[in-house]
Amino acid sequence: MSTTARHAAGIRVSELVAPDLVVTAPSGTGEETILRAPWDGAELARIPTTTPDDLERVLDRARTAAAGFRWTPAWRRSAILEGTSRLIEENAEQLARLIAAEGGKPLKDARVEARRGASTFRWAAEEAKRTAGDLVEMDADPGGEHRFGWTIREPRGVVAAISPFNFPLNLVAHKVAPALAGGNAVVLKPASNTPLTALRLAELLAEAGLPDGTLQVVVGPGRTIGAKLVTDERTDMVSFTGSPPVGRQIASDAGMKMVTLELGNNSATIVDEDANLDLAVQRVVAGGFANSGQICISVQRVVVHQAVYDAFMERLVPAVAALKVGDPLDETTDVASLINEGETERVKGWIEEAVDQGATLATGGVDADGRLRPTVLTDVTRDMKVCAREVFGPVLSILRARDLCEAIEISNDSEMGLQAGVFTNDLNKAMYAARRLEVGGVMINEVPTFRVDHMPYGGIKGSGIGREGVKYALREMTELKMVAFREMDWQTGGTPTDACLREPLGP
Ligand code: NAD
Numbered sequence: 001m002s003t004t005a006r007h008a009a010g011i012r013v014s015e016l017v018a019p020d021l022v023v024t025a026p027s028g029t030g031e032e033t034i035l036r037a038p039w040d041g042a043e044l045a046r047i048p049t050t051t052p053d054d055l056e057r058v059l060d061r062a063r064t065a066a067a068g069f070r071w072t073p074a075w076r077r078s079a080i081l082e083g084t085s086r087l088i089e090e091n092a093e094q095l096a097r098l099i100a101a102e103g104g105k106p107l108k109d110a111r112v113e114a115r116r117g118a119s120t121f122r123w124a125a126e127e128a129k130r131t132a133g134d135l136v137e138m139d140a141d142p143g144g145e146h147r148f149g150w151t152i153r154e155p156r157g158v159v160a161a162i163s164p165f166n167f168p169l170n171l172v173a174h175k176v177a178p179a180l181a182g183g184n185a186v187v188l189k190p191a192s193n194t195p196l197t198a199l200r201l202a203e204l205l206a207e208a209g210l211p212d213g214t215l216q217v218v219v220g221p222g223r224t225i226g227a228k229l230v231t232d233e234r235t236d237m238v239s240f241t242g243s244p245p246v247g248r249q250i251a252s253d254a255g256m257k258m259v260t261l262e263l264g265n266n267s268a269t270i271v272d273e274d275a276n277l278d279l280a281v282q283r284v285v286a287g288g289f290a291n292s293g294q295i296c297i298s299v300q301r302v303v304v305h306q307a308v309y310d311a312f313m314e315r316l317v318p319a320v321a322a323l324k325v326g327d328p329l330d331e332t333t334d335v336a337s338l339i340n341e342g343e344t345e346r347v348k349g350w351i352e353e354a355v356d357q358g359a360t361l362a363t364g365g366v367d368a369d370g371r372l373r374p375t376v377l378t379d380v381t382r383d384m385k386v387c388a389r390e391v392f393g394p395v396l397s398i399l400r401a402r403d404l405c406e407a408i409e410i411s412n413d414s415e416m417g418l419q420a421g422v423f424t425n426d427l428n429k430a431m432y433a434a435r436r437l438e439v440g441g442v443m444i445n446e447v448p449t450f451r452v453d454h455m456p457y458g459g460i461k462g463s464g465i466g467r468e469g470v471k472y473a474l475r476e477m478t479e480l481k482m483v484a485f486r487e488m489d490w491q492t493g494g495t496p497t498d499a500c501l502r503e504p505l506g507p
Helices: 052-069 074-090 092-103 107-127 170-181 195-207 222-231 244-253 277-293 306-321 341-356 404-412 427-436 470-476
Strands: 010-012 032-036 043-048 147-155 158-162 185-189 215-217 237-241 258-262 268-271 301-305 360-366 372-378 395-401 419-423 441-444 478-486
Touching (some): 010 043, 052 185, 074 107, 092 107, 092 195, 107 170, 158 170, 170 470, 195 215, 222 244, 244 258, 258 470, 268 277, 268 404, 277 306, 277 419, 306 360, 341 372, 341 395, 395 404, 427 441, 470 478
Parallel strands (some): 268 419, 419 441
Antiparallel strands (some): 032 043, 147 478
C-alpha cells in the first residue's frame, strides 16, 4: 500500500516522517502534486494546490480577518504567539523530521531550526507587547506650542509572506510571527518544495487560538500564485525571502506596496594573521556546509591573510574531507543532497568551470557515485562564478590576501552585502573591519552564518531591502501614525490660559 494518500480531513504524510501524521490541507481545490524527498525521491505526501479561484476566496477572507484582528488586544496576540512557541517545542522532533524529509536538511540542523522556530515565536510574543510609539516634543519648533504629539503603530493589513525552501519553519516564522504580533492577517506562500512544515505550523497556530482566516497557507507556483499575491490590491505588504532575480521582479511588480526583500549573498569571511586558526577552521566548516551550503549566509568566500594561509589550509582540508555525506534523516549525516537534481547539476557545473579556468580542487568535487562532495577550491579568481555569484551549495572558495586592507577590498568586491565574518584577535582591526565592510551585519570572531532570531538581519546592495529579526520586522510590518493633540482652554475654548488663575500661560 502507498505510504501516502489523500485523506478526507487532510494530507497523510509518509511514515518516513512520523506514523499516522495527517496535516490540514491548504486552501486549495486544484490538482494534487506529489511531494518527494530530495535525498532519494521517496513520496512524502500529495498536496492539493491553490487555484486562481481559490486564491480569490483566500484574499477576500484575509481582508475580513485583517479587519477583525487589528483590534485584537496586544495581550491576546502575545498569548497566541507564546502558545505557538510552546507547541513548536512540544512538537519539535516531528517538525525537525518534516524539515529533514522535505527540505533535505540533515536532522541535526533541522533540530536546531525547530528550536529556533520556537524562539522566534517567543520573541514575537514579547514584542507584541512593546509596540508603543514615541512622544514628540511638539513645542520644540515655533508653531508647535500647546500641542502634544505621539506616534502609534498600526498593522498594515494583509501581509503576503513568500518564503524559500531552505528554512521551511524558521523563515516562515520570521514572517508570520512579527506580522501577527503587529496585528496583521497573513497569506503565506511557502516554497513549493517545502509546504508541509508551513501547513503543520499553521495547525499549531490554530491550536494556540489564532482566529480563523488570520493565517492562510496557499500552495502553488511562485510565478502564478506568488505573483498574484504581489500585485493584488487586497495585500498591503509583501515580505519576501528568496533568490535575487525573483526579488528584483517582486520589487518592480509591487508598485507602491511596502516590500521587504531578504535575498542572497556570496558571504565572505576574513581570517587575519592573528586569528585563532582552530576556531576559524571549526566555524568555517560549520558555516560553509550546514544544510549543504544552502543558507543565504553560508560561508562562501574565505579570504585568508598570506602569513597564515598554509597553516589555515592544513587544518581546513582534512576537516572538510571528514564530513559525512548521507541521508538527512540519519542522525550522523553532516551534508545531504541539494534540494533537487537541477541545483546539484548547476553546482557541479560551476565547480567544473572554475577548475577549467585554473582553480584547484583541494578536496571534494564529484565522487565515484556521482554525488557532490563538500568542496574546497583554491587558486580561484574573483570573477569565477563560485566567487562572484551565490553558490548555494557545499563549496568554499579560498582567496589569499596580502593584508587586512586587501582582505576587506576583496570582501567588498561583490554585488551583494548580507553579512560578513572576521577572525582577528586585534580589537582595532576588528573595529576597522566592522566599519569598512559593506554588509548588513559584521560578525567578529564568527562566520557570517551566525544569527540569533532577535537581532536585526538583512542586507544592503543586491542582498535586499529592509530588516528581519522580530522587533525590526515588526517595525516594517506596521505603519507609523502621528497623533497631534491641540490643547484648548477648557473654559473659553480658545488658546489655553492657566484657566484656574485666569492668567496667560508662561512669561
Ligand atoms: P526562490 O526565489 O526560487 O523562491 C522563493 C519563493 O518565491 C518561493 O515560495 C517561490 O515559489 C516564490 N516565487 C518564485 N517566483 C515568484 C514570483 N515571480 N513572484 C512571487 N513569488 C515567486 O528561492 P528558493 O530557491 O526557494 O530559495 C533560495 C534563495 O533564497 C537563495 O537565493 C537564498 O540566498 C535566498 N534566501 C535568502 C535569505 C535571507 O534571509 N536573505 C534566507 C534564505 C534564503
